[in-house]
Amino acid sequence: LGLDTLDFAVLCALALAVSAYLGRDTLKQLFASNDESIRVNSDSRDIVQTLTENNKNYLVLYGSQTGTAEDYAKKFAKDLAAKFSLRVMCADVEKYDLHNLNELPEGVVVSFFISTYGEGDFPDGAVPFEDFLNSLSGEDLCNLRYTLFGLGNSTYEFFNGAGKKTHKLLNEAGATILGKYGEADDGAGTTDEDYLGWADSLLEILKTELSLDEHEQKFEPSFRYTVLESGITDKVSLGEPTVQYLPDGELTFSPDGRQTGPFDASYPFVAPIVKSKELFKSEDRNCIHAEFDISGSNLKYSTGDHLALWPSNSDEKVEQFLSCFALDSSVVFDLKPLDTTVEVPFPVPTTIGAAVRYYLEITGPISRQFFSSLVQFAPNDMLKNRLNEISNDKDEFAKSITAKYLNLADALLYLSDGAKWDSVPWNFLVESVPRLQPRFYSISSSSLSEKQTISVTAIVENMPNPASEKAEPVTGVATNLLRHVQLSQNNEDVNSSNLPVHYDLTGPRNLFSPHKLPVHVRRSAFRLPSNPATPVIMIGPGTGVAPFRGFIRDRVKFAEQQTNVNLGKHLLFYGSRDQNDFLYQEEWPEYSKKLDGSFELIVAHSRLPGKPKCYVQDKIKERGQEVFELISKKGAFIYVCGDAKGMAQGVHATLVDIISKYSEIDKTEATEMLKLFKTSGKYQEDVW
Ligand code: FAD
DSSP, rough: OGGOOOHHHHHHHHHHHHHHOOHHHHHHHHHHOGGGGGGOOSSSOOOOHHHHHHOOOOOEEEEEESSSSHHHHHHHHHHHHHHOOOOOEEEEGOOOOOTTTGGGOOOOOEEEEOOOOOBOOOOOGHHHHHHHHHHHHOOOOOOOTEEEEEEETSSTTTTTTTHHHHHHHHHHHTTOOSSSHHHHHETTTTTHHHHHHHHHHHHHHHHHHHHOOOOOOOOOOOEEEEETTTOOOSSSSSSSSSSSGGGGGOOOOTTTTTOOOBBTBOEEEEEEEEEEEEEEEESSSEEEEEEEEEETTTTOOOOTOOEEEEEEOOOHHHHHHHHHTOOOOEEEEEEOOOTTTTTOOSHHHHHHSHIIIIBOOOOOOHHHHHHHHOOOOOOOOSHHHHHHHHHHHHHHHHHTGGGGGGHHHHHHHHHHTOOOOTOOOOHHHHHHHHHHHOOEBBOOOOOOTTTEEEEEEEEEEEEEETTTTOOOEOOOOHHHHHHHHHHHHTOOOOTTSSOOOOOSSSSGTTTTTTTTTEEEEESSSHHHHHTTTTEEEEOGGGGGGGHHHHHHHHHHHHHOOOOOOOOHHHHHHHHSSSSSTTTTTTTTTHHHHTTTTTTEEEEEEEEOOOOOOOOHHHHHHHHHHHHHHHHHOOOEEEEEOOOTTTTHHHHHHHHHHHHHHHTTTOOHHHHHHHHHHEEETTTEEOOO
C-alpha cells in the first residue's frame, strides 16, 4: 500500500489487531518505513587497529545529532583520563567499521553515548552503526564489555529509542553491560544531572572492574599547544568556518563559477542574506524573516528541510570571557594532536580572540562536572574550596548557578567577586569548552517556488532573567545575530544601547560582509504527500508555521504549473497571541485565492483583549468532525510543527479525543492508532 492511499479503515484495523498481540517496539519495527579534540584522525577505519596502534586502553564511542552526545562522551573521556590516567580513545561511531569490535584487546571497555532524534531514530551519522547492530546475532559480541548512556527527550513519543535499541541489540549479541544503562531526559531539563548520577555510580564500578587507582583530577592534554610568534599570516584562521575559507584555502568551483561543496555539517556555504525583515515586535519578543541566496552554490534543499546556521558570539560575551580568564585575544596559537586518534576541533593556527568569538560555546548553561574539573586551576584556596563545595552539592549548584542562568564567565566571576581567573590555562579551556554548534531553523520557503532562496522565520531568544539585579535578559546566540543582520540590512541602528548584545557582522577577513552567514541544509523527513489530492492537516502555532508556509507555497506553485489541478483539502491550524504577532497574515488570503479555496487557515488567538484564551487545540476540537472525516475517509496526512512540550502533546491528546469520540473506540486504541500513523509517515512532527 502506498502511504497516500493507506486508508483509515486499514490502519484502524491493523492498529487494533496488531497492538492487541504485539508490543510497541515490535509495532515500530513492523511499520518503520567538534571538542573534536579526541576525534580520530587516522585514515584507517579499523577500530581495533587504531586503538592498538595508538596504545589506548579505553574506548568511548558516540552517535550525536546536535553535539550533545558528543559533548558528554568527551567529558566522560576527559574524566577517565584526568582521574585514572586511562589512555582513552574517543570517536564518532560514524568514523569506524565496527565489524571487529569483539576483538578489542583484553580489558578494553567500550562506553557508548547515543542520542535519539526524531521518531526514536539514530543520529544521521550513526545509521551505519544501527545497521551494524541489526546485523548482529548469537554470540557475536561475547567478549565485549560495555557501558551505555542514551540521550533523549521524554516529550517525544519514542523516548531514547536509539539508546534502548542499542542496549537490546548489544545484549542479544552476548555483550556484557557494566553498571546500568543510563538515560538523560532533556524534556525534564535534567540531562546534566542524569549524566552525573549515572557517571558517578559507573566510575565506582569501573574502579573495581578495571582495578583503577583514583587520583586528584589532573588535566591530560590531547594536543601540543604552542604560541606562534610569527603573527597573522594567510595560514592563520581569523574565525573562518573551515580551512577552505582561508586565503590559501581550496574552495571548490564548477566551470560556471558556482561554489560546489558538497556543503554539509563540516563545510557550510557562506550565503548572502538578500532580504530580511522584522515580522513583528512586542515588548518581549521580535520575529525575524531572513532570506538566504544559495544561487552562488550547489547547495540544494527541499521544502520541509532545516537550515543550520553557524553563529558567532556577541562582542559583550566575547569580551566578558576574555576578561574573566585574562586572555590576550591577539595571541596566535596552534594545536597539534598528540596521537592520531585526535583531530583539531577547528581551523588552526588561529587567534584566541577568533576561537572565543567563532568556535567556542561560551554562553549557555554550565555543567557541575565542568566546575569540578576547574578545581585544579582555582586561583586560590578559598575559591578551590568554594568550587569543590558547589560542584559536589547538586542542590547548591542548582540554586546558585543554574537558577541564575549564569554562563561560565558569569558563574566564575560571581564566585570570585569579580576577580579574574587568570590561573586557568587557555589550552584547558580550548579542550574543555564545547564547540559552538549550528542552530537549526525549519525552512519557510518552497523549493518548488523559490529554488535559489531559503527563508527562515526565527523568534529572537532574549529570556528575562528573574535573578539578574540589572534586569539583563539571558540572550540567545544565533537569533540575536540574525536580528543584527536584519537591523543592519534595513539601515537601522545596530549600535543602539537598547540592544542587549552587539555583533561583528563583517566576520573574519570580511567574509560575512555584506550580510552573509555560513549555513548548511539538513535533510528532514517532513514532506508533503506526493499526491496533491491527498488532504493535509497542518498544525503550527508561532514560528511552527514556518514549514507550512513552505508547503502552501509549494502547492500554489504546483497549481500554477498545471491545468485541471485536483487538490485535496489543506487545513492549517495556526495560533498566535494576538493580531500583532500573527505571522505572514497578509500572505494567507492570497494563497487561499490561488488555491481556489482548497486551502483554509484557521486562527486561534490566545491573548486577545476581552476574549477567552484560544489555542490551536481548541480550534481542532471545534472542527473535530471534519478533521476526523478527513483522516478516516480521505486519508489525510497530519503535520505538527513548533513547541515540543506543551503544544505537540496537547495536539496529540486532542487528536486522540477526536478519533476516540467519532470512531467510538477507547483512548488507548486511538493512541495506538496515532502511533501507527506516525510510524507509517501519515502523522509527522517537526518539533523542538
Ligand atoms: P541559544 O544560544 O541556543 O540559547 C537557547 C536558549 O537558552 C535561549 O532562550 C537563551 O536565552 C537561553 N540561555 C542562554 N544562556 C543561558 C544560560 N546560561 N542558562 C540558561 N539558559 C540560557 N526556532 C525558530 O524560531 N524558528 C524555527 O523555525 C525553528 N526551527 C527549528 C527546527 C529544529 C529542527 C530545531 C532543533 C530547532 C528549531 N528552532 C526554531 C529553535 C532554534 O534552533 C534555536 O533553538 C533558537 O532560535 C535559539 O537559538 P539561539 O542561538 O538564539 O539561542
